[in-house]
Amino acid sequence: MKRIFTATLGTETNTFAPLPTSLQSFKDLVYVPADEMAAKVDRFRTGPLFALLERKSKAGDVEIALGPAFFAQPGGTTTRATYENLRDQLLEALKLAGPVSGVALGLHGAMVADGYPDCEGDLISRVRSIVGPSVPIAIELDPHCHISEEMRAGADIVILYKEYPHTDVNERAVELVDILCDTIDKTLIPSTSYAVTNFVAAFHTTEDPYKGFIDRVREIEASDDRVLSISIAHGFPWGDTADMGSGVLVVTNEAKSHGDEIALSLAEELKDLRFAAAEKSVSVPDMVAIASRAENRPVIVADAADNPGGGAPSDSTYVLRALLDAGVTNVAAGLIWDPHAVRIASDAGEGASLSLRVGGKTCALSGDPLDLLVRVDRVIGDGYENFAGMKWRLGQAVAVSAGETELVLTTQRIQCFSPFSFEQFGIDPAAKQVLIVKSSQHFRAAFADIAGDVVYVRAPGVVTEDLSTLPYREINRPKWPIDEVPAESKLC
Amino acid sequence: MTKVFCAALASETNTFSPIATTKKHFEEWFYHRAGEHPDDGPTLFTCPYWAAKTQAETLGWTVVQGLSAAAFPSGRIVRADYEALRDELLEDLKQALPVEVVLLGLHGAMAADGYDDCEGDILRKVREIVGPEVVIGCELDPHAHLTDEMVEASDALIAFKQYPHTDALDRAFELVDLVERIRRKEVSPVIAVADVAMIAQFFTTQSPASGLIEDMMAAERSPEILTASLIHGFASADVVDMRTKVLVISDGDAGSAERWAKHFCEAAWQMRSDADAPRLPVDQAVAEAMASPGLTVLADGADNPGGGAPGDSTYILSKLIEAKASGVVVGPLWDPVAVEFAAARGIGSRLSLRIGGKASALSGHPIDLDVEVIGFKQSVTQSFGGANWPMGDMVGVRAEGLEVALCSLRNQGFSPQLFRDVGIEPTAASIIVIKSNHHFRAAFEGISDAIIYVCAPGVAVVNPKTVDYQRVRRPIWPVDPVDDCRSAQHIMLKER
Numbered sequence: 001m002k003r004i005f006t007a008t009l010g011t012e013t014n015t016f017a018p019l020p021t022s023l024q025s026f027k028d029l030v031y032v033p034a035d036e037m038a039a040k041v042d043r044f045r046t047g048p049l050f051a052l053l054e055r056k057s058k059a060g061d062v063e064i065a066l067g068p069a070f071f072a073q074p075g076g077t078t079t080r081a082t083y084e085n086l087r088d089q090l091l092e093a094l095k096l097a098g099p100v101s102g103v104a105l106g107l108h109g110a111m112v113a114d115g116y117p118d119c120e121g122d123l124i125s126r127v128r129s130i131v132g133p134s135v136p137i138a139i140e141l142d143p144h145c146h147i148s149e150e151m152r153a154g155a156d157i158v159i160l161y162k163e164y165p166h167t168d169v170n171e172r173a174v175e176l177v178d179i180l181c182d183t184i185d186k187t188l189i190p191s192t193s194y195a196v197t198n199f200v201a202a203f204h205t206t207e208d209p210y211k212g213f214i215d216r217v218r219e220i221e222a223s224d225d226r227v228l229s230i231s232i233a234h235g236f237p238w239g240d241t242a243d244m245g246s247g248v249l250v251v252t253n254e255a256k257s258h259g260d261e262i263a264l265s266l267a268e269e270l271k272d273l274r275f276a277a278a279e280k281s282v283s284v285p286d287m288v289a290i291a292s293r294a295e296n297r298p299v300i301v302a303d304a305a306d307n308p309g310g311g312a313p314s315d316s317t318y319v320l321r322a323l324l325d326a327g328v329t330n331v332a333a334g335l336i337w338d339p340h341a342v343r344i345a346s347d348a349g350e351g352a353s354l355s356l357r358v359g360g361k362t363c364a365l366s367g368d369p370l371d372l373l374v375r376v377d378r379v380i381g382d383g384y385e386n387f388a389g390m391k392w393r394l395g396q397a398v399a400v401s402a403g404e405t406e407l408v409l410t411t412q413r414i415q416c417f418s419p420f421s422f423e424q425f426g427i428d429p430a431a432k433q434v435l436i437v438k439s440s441q442h443f444r445a446a447f448a449d450i451a452g453d454v455v456y457v458r459a460p461g462v463v464t465e466d467l468s469t470l471p472y473r474e475i476n477r478p479k480w481p482i483d484e485v486p487a488e489s490k491l492c
Numbered sequence: 493m494t495k496v497f498c499a500a501l502a503s504e505t506n507t508f509s510p511i512a513t514t515k516k517h518f519e520e521w522f523y524h525r526a527g528e529h530p531d532d533g534p535t536l537f538t539c540p541y542w543a544a545k546t547q548a549e550t551l552g553w554t555v556v557q558g559l560s561a562a563a564f565p566s567g568r569i570v571r572a573d574y575e576a577l578r579d580e581l582l583e584d585l586k587q588a589l590p591v592e593v594v595l596l597g598l599h600g601a602m603a604a605d606g607y608d609d610c611e612g613d614i615l616r617k618v619r620e621i622v623g624p625e626v627v628i629g630c631e632l633d634p635h636a637h638l639t640d641e642m643v644e645a646s647d648a649l650i651a652f653k654q655y656p657h658t659d660a661l662d663r664a665f666e667l668v669d670l671v672e673r674i675r676r677k678e679v680s681p682v683i684a685v686a687d688v689a690m691i692a693q694f695f696t697t698q699s700p701a702s703g704l705i706e707d708m709m710a711a712e713r714s715p716e717i718l719t720a721s722l723i724h725g726f727a728s729a730d731v732v733d734m735r736t737k738v739l740v741i742s743d744g745d746a747g748s749a750e751r752w753a754k755h756f757c758e759a760a761w762q763m764r765s766d767a768d769a770p771r772l773p774v775d776q777a778v779a780e781a782m783a784s785p786g787l788t789v790l791a792d793g794a795d796n797p798g799g800g801a802p803g804d805s806t807y808i809l810s811k812l813i814e815a816k817a818s819g820v821v822v823g824p825l826w827d828p829v830a831v832e833f834a835a836a837r838g839i840g841s842r843l844s845l846r847i848g849g850k851a852s853a854l855s856g857h858p859i860d861l862d863v864e865v866i867g868f869k870q871s872v873t874q875s876f877g878g879a880n881w882p883m884g885d886m887v888g889v890r891a892e893g894l895e896v897a898l899c900s901l902r903n904q905g906f907s908p909q910l911f912r913d914v915g916i917e918p919t920a921a922s923i924i925v926i927k928s929n930h931h932f933r934a935a936f937e938g939i940s941d942a943i944i945y946v947c948a949p950g951v952a953v954v955n956p957k958t959v960d961y962q963r964v965r966r967p968i969w970p971v972d973p974v975d976d977c978r979s980a981q982h983i984m985l986k987e988r
Contacts, residue, residue: 018844020836079837114841340829340850348512349570352605355510361829361850364860371853471844 002101002184004177007034007067007090008046009123010108012144014238016462016470017076017311018363019413023085025078030071034093037066046071047140047173048104055177062181065097069106075311083113087123094130102184103127103137104177109145109160110236117241117474121150128154136190138180140173142166143203144236146243147194149492156183157190157251160231162214163205179228179251190228193259195267196247197489199480200235200467201274210273220262226255227262232270237467238310244475246270247489260491267489274480274487281456281465284318288326291434296452298432304440305365305461308413312462313337313362314438317370319459320359323434324370324405332429333436334408334421335385335394337362342409345398346379356400358407364471365462374400374407378425383410387417387442399425406432415439418446494551494675497588498541499526499558499581500597501614504635506728506800507603508959509567509951510852515576517563524560526584535879536657537562537597539664540631544595547668556591558584562599564902565800574604578614585621593671594618594628597664600636600651601726608731608963612641619645629671631664633657634694635726637733638685643986647674647681649739651721653705655696656931670718670741674988679718682987684749686738686757689980690969691725691956693768695930700763708756716748717741720756727953728799734964736760746985753983761981764969771947771954778811781923786941788922793929794950795855798904801951802826802851803927806859808948809848809896812923813859816893819922823897824883824905826851826927831900834865834887839915841865845889847896854951863889863896867915872899876906876931888914895921904928907935929954 008030011021032040041049052064070086072078094103105127111119120139127137138157141147143164152158159176161168182188203210217230231249248266252259281304282290291299301319308314314337323331341358348354353375360369376398383394395411399422406427416437422429429435430450437443440463444454460469467482478485503513522535534542537560544555559581563569569577585594596618602610611630618628629648632638634655643649650667652660673679694701708720723737738756742749760767771793772780781788790808797803803826812820830847837843842864849858867888873880884901888911895916905926908918918924919939926932929952933943947954957970967976 018833018846020833020843022836077837077843080841081838114837114843344511344851347514347516347570349514349572352512352570354512355853357510357850357852357855361846361858363846364844366846369850369858 001063002061002181003063003065004052004102004104004180005065005067005094005097005100006048006052006104007093008069008071008106009086009090010106010111011072011078012074012108012110012142012236013077013112014074014311014462015077015112015240016238016365018313019076019311021072021075021078021082023082025072025075026070026086029073030069032069033089034066034068037068041066046106047169048106048177050170051173051177052104054174055181065100067093078111078113080114083116083119091126091130094127100131100135102135102180103131104180105139107139107141109141109147110239112239112241118146118148118150118243121148121154124151124154136180136183138176140176143232143234145233146236146239146241147233147247147249148243152192152194158192158231158249159229160233160249162232164203164234175229188228189254191252191254191256191259193250193252193256193263194247194492195263195489196492197245197267197270197487198478198485199274199487200237200245203232203234203273213269213273217266226252226258228253230262230266238463240472240474242474242476245479264489264491271487271489281458283458284322287319287455287457288322288328290453290455291323292326292328294453298429298435298450298452300447300451300454301434301436302440302443302454302456303436303438303459303461304456305459305464306438307415307440307463308337308438309415309442310440310463313366314413315359315362315366316459316461317359317367319436319457321367321370328434330404330433331436332406332422332427332432335410335414335416335438336407337413338409339411342396342398342411345376345400345409346396348376350376350379352376358409363462365460367460372402374402377401380425383424385414385417385421399427415442417442419450493554494593495556495588495591496544496553496593496595497556497558497585497591498544498595499584500537500541500560500562501577501581502537502597502599502602503563503569504565504599504601504633504726504800505568505603506565506951507568507730508728509800511566511802513563513566513569515573517566518561518577521564522562526558529557529560534661535562536660537599539660540595540597540667543661543664543668551672556588558588565798567800569602569604571605574607574610581614582617582621585618591622592626593675594622594626595667595671596630598630598632600632600638601729603729603731609637609639609641609733612639615642615645627671627675629667631667634722634724636723637725637729637731638723638737638739639733640984643683643685643984647671647988648741649721650719651723651739653696653708653722655694655724656934666719680744680988681718682742682744682746682749682985684740684753685984686753687982688736688738688757688760689967689977690736690761690764691727691734692736692764694722694724695767695769697933701767704756704759704763707759711752716745717752718743720752722756722760727956728951730961730963732963732965735968746987750983750985757981769945771945774807774811774946774948777944777946778808778815778817781944782815782817784942787919787924787939788942788944789936789940790923790925791929791932791943791945792925792927792948793945793954794948794952795927796904796929796952797826797902797927798931799929799952802855803902803904804848804851804855805948805950806848806856808925808946810856810859813894817923818893820894820925821911821916821918821921822894822925824899824903824910824927825896826902827898828900831885831887831898834889834898835868835885837865839865839868847898852951854949861891863891866890866895867913869913872910872913874906874910881906883910886914888916905932908939
């Protein structure tokens with residue numbers, strides 16, 4: 001009987017997002033201390049726990065030591081106290097579990113906390129020092145991760161989800177647990193090879209050419225006896241840490257040099273796939289040209305780089321400023337997070353005219369604030385948005401207008417999901433030339449009825465896809481596409 | 493027994509401020525309904541009530557306390573909110589009738605939408621309610637706009653003499669004494685108001701303004717006049733009567749009231765260029781501060797929250813950063829969002845933080861800094877003039893060469909303790925940028941080697957010449973030619 005400890009701790013950290021990920025952020029999503037886990041095991045089974053439960057019921061050769069499960073929505077850097085609290089709860093649970101024959105952790109791989117650029121590396125090495133050198137550690141990661149040397153050195157087996165969207169979490173976890181069990185039984189001796197590249201790209205496994213690439217990876221796994229698992233790390237470009245980038249990780253059965261060859265050769269192939277990943281978005285000047293000429297109104301301009309759903313502040317001014325500068329003024333924009341301006345405008349009251357400084361307040365990627373002479377058109381204390389069957393409260397919110405330009409400002413940071421964002425303030429979105437929505441994709445469903453053209457704009461922002469605008473400091477350079485360099489890969 | 497009604501309704505209105513004042517601002521700052529004034533002491537504008545209460549037994553007074561409300565300096569009060577507060581005060585008065593004396597604590601520079609002269613409006617309505625025989629006295633802040641309407645409706649007006657305003661209670665006792673003498677018909681007040689046709693700041697802690705105040709006090713000790721007040725005026729308001737005035741009250745003697753008003757008018761006029769401190773442009777102030785040994789305080793009067801400004805402008809700070817100054821301490825900078833972000837991360841953490849430049853077009857550009865959080869304290873208060881002034885939650889952050897104290901409630905910097913509360917030691921600095929016009933001086937003079945008053949852009953007017961006044965009566969020095977102003981000076985007389 002193999003006694004295996006399992007736990008989960010993770011979040012995807014956008015280090016450019018100014019809003020801290022706090023203990024509350026975990027409590028808002030998944031926060032299950034170890035002593036509550038047994039009662040909630042059906043509701044919070046992350047990959048490795050799912051696989052262990054499967055194995056227990058089928059092979060019956062494992063006993064599960066339950067650790068905690070902590071997971072937060074993507075957001076800004078996790079506060080130090082939060083990370084240390086959660087990590088120490090996990091480590092304490094591991095110590096209380098007593099001797100174990102193996103450890104299986106469900107992590108993210110791109111979690112950053114204050115003072116911890118590599119949370120997973122830190123966590124794994126602390127787990128290692130508790131369990132000692134001979135107990136195998138297996139970890140499952142999201143492909144949007146930063147693979148560090150500390151992670152590879154601390155863990156015996158690393159497996160990433162293959163699919164994006166991530167539909168194979170449990171499948172990969174089953175592989176992970178099987179390899180872990182074989183390692184504990186000493187029928188396998190896992191060895192990790194890693195080829196790192198000098199680029200980062202987003203690979204959608206739903207379409208070719210990346211779909212075909214992944215199919216061939218699976219063929220190698222199936223046909224090569226010495227290969228246990230192959231993972232492709234996409235990397236997560238909104239995490240400014242040294243190891244940010246794409247790479248190929250191969251786990252072999254005691255065949256390091258063979259694994260090295262495969263990793264390097266797949267990394268070479270990956271080079272050519274990186275271009276296919278580019279999105280169909282337009283620059284800010286092109287957006288202005290399209291929006292000003294469009295006859296199919298209203299033109300919806302999706303400012304995905306400032307989408308609060310991706311951890312952005314939703315207060316950047318790049319798109320609005322560019323339109324106003326170009327004389328395109330029949331514009332409505334929402335939902336702009338500006339509690340400061342909401343207080344000033346709502347105090348002035350409906351009907352008041354004042355000089356209002358709007359937006360550009362949260363971080364360096366918020367752009368310059370806009371100074372507008374506005375009229376306060378509507379003040380609402382209990383506004384909301386509708387999405388996914390839920391009401392999303394706007395907090396105190398106001399609609400202000402500068403001529404025909406109309407803005408909805410909120411005190412709660414909420415994504416602009418639907419025309420109701422505007423309509424509840426008396427703004428007719430269908431009558432505008434341009435609607436700026438702070439959203440990446442969710443807006444599409446509800447805006448479909450009124451939308452003319454839809455333009456995805458490539459503005460600066462916390463979740464921008466134009467990586468060259470991000471103020472990187474920690475990543476290894478040069479890095480394509482931030483730097484114009486030929487793609488390379490090398491073994492670590 | 494003499495029945496005396498006391499009430500207070502005050503705010504200093506900066507008509508250039510984009511931040512409207514609402515009833516909520518009064519409620520957040522100081523708002524007590526009739527009979528509910530706290531027992532632990534007066535505030536700046538409830539000194540008349542406090543003095544009346546203290547003297548009640550001696551004078552045989554029964555004191556009825558009406559609305560006592562004050563708001564932190566900001567923009568014009570929203571019309572409906574002003575009217576509601578005023579009507580509450582008037583209703584309290586009606587409930588108290590009949591009374592023999594009305595004592596009001598007003599500011600004198602309160603303006604609302606549709607009301608350039610709230611005090612004139614209040615006093616006129618009070619007079620309508622009580623009739624011509626009841627004695628009406630009011631205490632004012634010297635940063636007032638003294639209108640004819642206010643004077644017409646009142647029997648006695650006394651302003652604080654000191655700036656910083658450390659003498660509000662002393663003046664209130666004088667007012668109580670004076671209105672009682674008027675009530676007993678021991679004296680018959682004649683009021684002379686001299687329009688100096690200028691606007692200036694009078695720092696009464698230093699010569700020559702201190703000398704003028706001493707002369708006024710000496711004159712008050714003579715039998716010729718009962719009281720004299722210097723009304724500085726408040727340059728951050730575009731209202732008709734914005735200007736420096738002199739107010740003298742004599743006992744039935746129009747000649748002496750007029751003579752002394754003329755005398756102090758001339759004295760104020762002569763010191764018009766010297767009463768304020770010299771103010772340096774930002775570049776020059778920064779260069780001098782960097783060249784000076786020891787600790788230099790740069791006073792940012794233009795962004796003084798006490799004058800209705802947001803307290804978040806970055807003009808001086810960005811110049812110091814550009815000049816690579818070191819040992820710089822700045823505060824209090826009003827930035828509730830930055831406070832929230834830094835506080836969430838906690839002391840010892842590092843983050844990129846955008847600070848300042850957020851409230852208005854005169855706030856300058858926001859500044860992006862990589863900072864370490866070095867202090868955090870909830871519900872900070874500063875002590876000044878015997879009162880505690882709320883700052884909300886505060887954080888201290890450190891960047892290269894720079895430490896900044898950020899606050900979530902808008903207030904000026906009175907005390908070095910405000911920095912120490914968030915991990916910043918002000919005496920270790922080379923340069924302190926303080927968001928205050930003059931009140932800071934009391935507590936900072938002792939720790940600094942030099943003080944420089946800076947003329948930066950901002951919502952609070954420090955240089956009237958740069959302001960495009962639309963409503964202010966002209967001519968007025970220093971905006972208009974000296975000779976025109978000189979010939980516009982005149983005296984108004986009012987006898988009871």
